[in-house]
Amino acid sequence: MTPLTLCLLLSCGLFSVGLAAALTRGNAILVLLGVELMLNAANLNFIAFWRFSGGPASTGVVFVLFSLAVAAAEAAVGLALVIAVYRHQQSIRLQDAVRLKG
Amino acid sequence: MILALLLITLLILASAAVAMVLRNLIHSALLLVLSWCGIAAFYLWAGAEFVAFAQILVYVGAISMVVLFAVLLTRPARDAELSVPAVTVLRVAAGLMAAGMVASILGLAVLTTRFSGAATRAPQLTVKDLGALLAGPHAAALLVTGVILTVALLGAVLIAAPAPAPRPEDHS
């Protein structure tokens, strides 16, 4: 197995863990964290291909930097949403957030 | 080299998986921080120094703080947690099956693909090169990212800011 394959398997595993968490857990914060993990898995791929492609292009690194910024924005907005939902429902379980009107 | 990669893989996957299973949110958040640190270690391993430090700064320094803050601000009421049954078995099974299928498809795809030109040496990328790239060809994207971050920050403040105090008749 080449290192590249191992890297890709790592990112694939991380993505699945994040996906499983996002699908099974009822807690909004954990779902958000699962989504973050999936984002991270994508970043891992970028870096792995940049490292092992052997080409001069550094687009992978640049893309990961942008992705980090977007992940930060996503976390900020997502957690703000969680707090807003909590204020209405007194709960952060996604099953409880069923009313459209707060 | 491959041993270090294996260790990092183990660290990332184990801490992420355990974090996603734990009931205690604080524990999961802290374990996820460990996982993020592992990812930073992977970047270091791959030679992307700058990205690794940025990852730590953004994830460990900022996102984990916000997550912990959100956890502390949203303590579930005791009775609510007890009365509503936890996630149903069916749901868990369906979620795990979906994730497993995704994992197997991706894994099969990775294992069956032949990648060309496996470089043995990490490409050299200094911070200066990176800066030139960001300010040169990717300047537009950088600006857009800045705008997104600003808008996200303002939006987050707006969403999370407490609504104006309810009128007395709203209280039941």
Next chain:
Amino acid sequence: MLGTGLLQGLAVTAKNLVGSFHDPARLPTLEYPEVQPQLPEAYRNFPFLVSESAEDPMGTLRCVACQICEKECPPQCIYIEKSKDKKPDAAGKQQIFPAVFVIDTSVCMSCQICVEVCPFESIKMDQVFAIATTERFGSLLLTREQLAKPNSYYHQIHPTEAAEVDRRLAADRQAAEDKAKAAAAAKSAAPTPPAKPATGGPAA
């Protein structure tokens, strides 16, 4: 402008820091066990018993075991047992004396009420504050022997007050002597006792 107040504050503390090296007013700390503090005259903490002479403190205690202080003491830290016999006091009069006089300084709250109520000026406030001991009970229970201190010591620690007390005692003694003399003179002048007043006398 913002920040000027901060700079002023920093200047004040810097002055203290530098001043503490050359200005005694900015470093008033005493190196206590080596340098004993100059206590102000009015400083007082625990009571002691005044005796007339330093040589025979037990024989010349002013205390007559009247037990007023024992009764008045708010935390009840004084314990007195009267003597069975009598001893002449400073004026030569036969008086009862305290066979046991104990003050529990772990209970005493230094209120000075015992001093206020004592009719014989025999209990006064001391200035010894270093009374720490290595055990909890016995050493803090001061007995008659530990409490007794001569009048000269009283003069030493509270000179103004002691002089006033002495003056008062002397005046009392003088008055008593004058009265005794007058009584003696009256006795010698008129051998027959004066007639009882017609009104106000107790019915015998």
Next chain:
Amino acid sequence: MTPAAVPPDRWLELAPLQLRDWVTGFLPASLQWLATGLITIVAILAVFGLLFAYLTLAERKILGRIQNRPGPNRTGWFGLLQPFADGVKALTKEDVVPRQADPVLHYLAPVVLVALSLLGFAVIPFGRHLVAVELDAAVLYFFAAGAATELAIFMAGWASRNKYALLAAMRALAQLISYELPLLLAFVPVVMLAGTLSTTAIVAAQGGWTLGVLPHWFVLTPWGFAGFVIFMIAALAESNRSPFDLPEAESELIAGHLTEYSGFKYALFFMAEYFGMCALCGMAVTLFLGGWQAPCAALECIPSYAWFGAKLLTLLLGFIWIRATLPRLRMDQLTRLAWKFLVPLALINLGTAAFWSLTAGWTGGLQLVRWAVALALVAGPFVLLGRRLSRGVAPRVYRYASS
């Protein structure tokens, strides 16, 4: 590390390196890299451990003098053995862990905190040839390592299962998030002007003197001075020092996140606080005060690490002085200061630095214009934002304590 580039009379400059090479010379060549690394680590630990010990003593002495008392002076000559007495006391005290506490996190918090606060020392150039690790992105590494310390404080507060500790943890999070931003924004101009993230290169960029007396330190430029002040204020907050010591505000929160810690764990927290302070001050010296550069050409004969030490000690004493002077802020004042004052100032400072960088070619009379514009760009926002910040706050009237 090129010893050949230094004249032979500068043996003091090279003495630490030669000592290290002499020690590693006894080992086989295959182990020398390991020994070199270990010696570097041990040297940093020893120097800063000792500095920590005597900094606590100096702090107590200076606080005492400022409060008109002599401070500890009984243990040893002038109290010089006091830190060791304290250490023995901390080691021999009972370690109490609350029954309700989260045992793992409660144990991990001080360990993680000390470990993280030591990481920053790796990239600080202590002298011309004394830097543990030369990294291309050293400044970023330093702040990434520093950012993680907040987590340890949170762990301590949360794991104690104590309401005061939890409040302290939340305060610590809010405070550290707020002040991370001005801290990072304050050093960006330096990176812009020096054109590098490497600490050695930043120090090298501040080398040289005008007329042999005026050093080219960044603090002596308008934007550098503003950046330095913002950086130091944010560093005070980041290291939880008074007047920003809200997480351990004794008067309201007992001891904040330290409430449930005793004995050696408490000492570790203390150590981490001082290590963090030393690291941040060292970074401030590196970024703004010219690192190990001597203040004028004539004084270059003194070895560079002595200059670094002198500057570091000056900043640390400044921290102590500030602690002795300023009262603690309230939580809303703290966050308002960060978000409404320091962050805008730091952003404007970026513009000032850009202007300075663009006008680098101006000479003669234009140089005066350059200075005037840059000073106005620094002072104007400061006055205006300061007026906004202190709006509604009347000057305090001392009715009974007027001098």
